[in-house]
Amino acid sequence: MEIHKTDTPSRELLLLADESEASVADYIGRGTCYATYDDGRIVGQYVLIHTRPFTAEVVNIAVAPDRQRQGIATALLAHAVDTARRAGFRLLEIGTGDCGLGQIALYERCGFVRCGVDEDYFRKHYPAPIFENGLECRHMVRLRMELR
Template identity: 80%
Template sequence: MEIRPTDTPSRELLLLADESEASIADYAGRSHCHAAFEEGLIVGQYLLLHTRPFTAEIVNIAVAPDRQRQGIGTALLRHAIQTARKAGFRILEIGTGDSGTGQIALYERCGFVRCGVDVDYFRKHYPAPIIENGVECRHMVRLRMELLPK
């Protein structure tokens, strides 16, 4: 597997991580995409966005369903951390729905810590309810990591 920048992120993976076309349209053109390639195919990707001074956010990260739980997500997160650090960012953020317990656990295993909750984020900003793991996804759980120089 090789992780490298790409100007053509997988639309399918963007929608897997974010069901809102309007949300994707808002950040996709302003973000930098890095993708995990195997045999010329994208098997995972993340989008990194400069949000505030010294701060970047992983605004979309996804792995192809048939390739999940094989370490690709962890590799993408580690790559994003190194990419943000090399770019001079001091803080890296990520957010996910409160019903995404697997995603939250992955982010915490990679060193992110919970720092807040955007209450009713998905009810306010998404056109239809999102059901995940049999539960309505309502709140955005925010996590962050301080990037110390290495």
């Protein structure tokens, strides 16, 4: 699977991973987007930003619904790790809603470890409640990986 930097990310996928237009608008201009394609259509992408000294974060990662559970997200995360490492970052972070059990499991399988919780993150920063797996997402679970 080839993953390339893109200046034209899929807005639909960005909003699939992050329902807040304001949030996406905030980081899309500060980050670098990488995508994988199938017949000219973006089927998976992620956005990487430099957050603090020696630290990068995957702030958005999404795979088209019809292409999920095919290893695309795993490949995108491996690419993000390699890209961050080659850029000299020492820490790679990622966050997701507390109800995103599948996402948390994926990130942990890829080597990320839980490092904290931003309590009431979604209630404080999103205009409407977000529901996943039948539950309201309130907290952001933070995970990180040390890059060596």
